[in-house]
Amino acid sequence: MERRDFLKLGVLTGATVTLSSCEKPAQQLTRFVVEEDFVPGVASWKPSVCTLCGAGCGVMVRVSDGDAEVIRNRQHGIIRMGLAKKLEGNPEHPVNRGKLCARGQAGLQLTYHPDRLRAPLKRSGSRGSGEFSEITWQEAVGEVVSGLENLRARDRGDRIRFLTGTLRGQRHNLISRFMASLGAPAPLHYGPLDEPVLRQASLLSFGHARMPSFDLARSDYIISFGADFLGTWNSPVAQAIGYGEMRRGHPGSRGKFVQVEQRMSQTGANADEWVTCFPGSEGLLALGLAHIIAKEKLRPNSPETILSREVEEQLKSELYGSAETEEKTGVSATRVERLAREMAAPPAAVALIGGAPLAHTNGLFNAVAVYILNAVLGSPGLPGGMFFAPGLATTKEPQPSSSPEFVSELLSGKFENVEALFLHQANPVFATPAGWQVLDKLGRIPSIVSFSSFIDETTVLADLILPDHSPLESWLDDVPESGTSEAVLSLSAPAMRPLHETRAMPDVLLEIGNKLGGRVKQALPWGSFEEMLRASYSESLSAELSLPTGEQEKFWQKVVERGGWWDDGRQQSPPKPSSKFEVPAFTPPSFDGNQDEFPFYFQPYVSGAFLDGSVAHLPWLQELPDPLSTVMWGAWLEVNPRTADKLGIKPGDLLNVRSQHGRLEIPAVINPGIAFDVVAMPMGQGHENFGRYASRRGANAMKLLAPIAVAQVPTLAWAATRVHIEKIGKKTQLALASRVLREEELEVR
């Protein structure tokens, strides 16, 4: 072949390849016009706010340009756009100071998740069937508007409910205004990690229903009653930063850390001393410690400032003496005395409570008791102690969660009259015990509208889904409730343009309000959520800071650039005890199921990867090994080795776990760090309908739980169920990260 012929052939073949690829319409991608400015190949960092848990950490997003396949106006095409590539902590942010936990970093996958909803959907099959068809935004908004107009015409505004996850800042404000203008009740919240019990204890002891913060960096002694404060509880990144400093931040002085729990948590694994007491006796142990400190006057200056004389005298009662404490908690009298003297010796000691101790039926007693121990130690308001984050004057108090209101409405049957339900970031069908019959109760509501970005167990019931932007595509604001001693507002502009044809929930509400007109429009006078944020924060903050009028715009620019506003000049006022701060009467915890038939305390715990299950759909987190069991992509039941021997249970054996309210089949993990009569299981798996990575994987701990509430706080007592376990004679192979464990398990097989 001559060179010339070869070239001709080459040209022809090339042309054929090009032509044949044109035949397939799927490959005919239109290239849309670029909508934004960026320097090709050069990454920029933009601030954002982490929304995965209640901590409200500041985030920096690395954005660089790339080609994304998108649908715009029903046309499939490619667009060059700025894409978020990596999330890190915002170094300036007072809560997380440049650091970010595993879950926060995996939040990137919320934006690019293959199962994200990309356009509004309308139910086309029977309710819950999961059959939806795409509609336009105009149709979707039109349907909501006509539905609300209908209700308004019949004067049925009070039959509307808006259920959200834990929500603060202007989103909460917007929804509240929206509901109030419709004559509907305030929005309800539901999140299993809301901590209503601890908030109630804060209210009784210190006069406001907030989560406490801790100055761990300067603590000499930390005692934590069940709080997984280095993993999932409260403000874990801020607390882990403080913990690192407590350990090694002060040369020559290393603090001591004591953890009290029945199942060793990731946090407990780091303790210098690990103490176990009977489930539900944590409060008594705290009072036993306080008794010795008060009686022996080990902290002579502390109680006067915090506790009244009477409380101090009450504490000295032999009811809380070490012999009594030993009998009721199982912790030996000598140990109680030693611990009390030990923690009273150094200048700064602090006590924390979280997790199972708050989820027993006597959770409120335990929480108040631990606050009393803090008061006796003199920790409130002192360096190395506990305090309450100052919050912002302009946003008033961060909204206390009202999970209990949702729960009491649900249990009192009020939901039977509800005609329309809006859902935002809440999945109560998954995260409630079967006995509450949430599926049944929500299923009977005539009309459900969800703003969810994903189909989940609750959103699948919706008649209309109006998918929200991902957090990185949204204007975000948050006022962190804890983890900082400064006044903090986290606020950020979208880090990238929306990938799909979604719309921000607040903007959709504003549009609905605008279309409804009248009082609703008056209550929501803003054209967009950005405008609302600017009006709410820029004006009020500059008034609070008495900025000259010309400076407001500049101030706002700086807030947006920095990812928020914080002020280290302000000092938090030391928490003042409320008049109701008194020693509560001890109520023993009660457990569902009798001891003979159900010999084990069942302790679900908040998963380090999935929290309560709300982030179980992210593949990075599914493949993150559990810090203790090293299991990935699954759920398991932890059993003590001696108990396992007695019952002939080997790792990987499938167990039938039964309570009075349900049963689960789940593989066993042998855990040397758990009490003989306790079995534990991570929350968050066992989704039926939550995308390809989480659905039909593991089991849902919630479905075993007895529908009992904590005394005086209508919230789920999720550690108050007893279970029976037995082998079912089948084995499964756990997906273990640890090679040693994997080989051990294979040997056993």
Add this chain to the structure above:
Amino acid sequence: MSTSSHHWGMAVDLDRCTGCGACVIACQAENNVPTVGEEEVKRGRVMHWIRIERYYEGEFPNPQIKFRPVLCQQCDNAPCEPVCPTYASYHTAEGLNGQVYNRCIGTRYCGNACPYSVRTFNFFNPRWDKPLHLQLNPDVSVRQVGVMEKCTFCVQRIKAAEIQAETEGRSLRDGEPAPACVASCPPRALVFGDLNDPNSEVSRLARSPRGGKLLEELGTRPKITYLQRGSWDGENR
């Protein structure tokens, strides 16, 4: 011996490490490390470049757990390097155990030779369900089937910091290039820096009496120092 002015090393303070796993996801996100799914995990084919090992001692009521983050130890006398027939595993001027992906022919000799089990092999082409591929870091190449891969101390971040410092006409500040794991670590258990600079934080930690190297007796001369967990013996120290 290194001819460059930098000699990168790390210190892992086990007294600060809480075992939270932030480093694991940080690394996965930064370095385009694929997830492999449940079945491949069961076959031991996890791709993570950094893992948190945990050890149990004792039993209830006195169990003890220790965490240890393990990543490539960037040995100065690395067993993975001489065994590579194609010089894919090599020692860089700044002391890193480099891996040239397009030289690698997948003999897996290096993985066999590594006493720390920190090298992972691509048994399949990595796959990201669209549009998850948009999360990929453009500064890090995606490895193909048949190729060995490993922790690079985030060499792309080191290079970027060096270039930045050079354009600004200054030398690197201590702590300036931070690998993704170090940048994320909430309790500051991971510290990265230049071992050639005796005043850098990592050099100071490397001299700590609590310090030690992993499987030091093998003569691999690792560049990661592990600082022992402290204990409480009645006094604060």
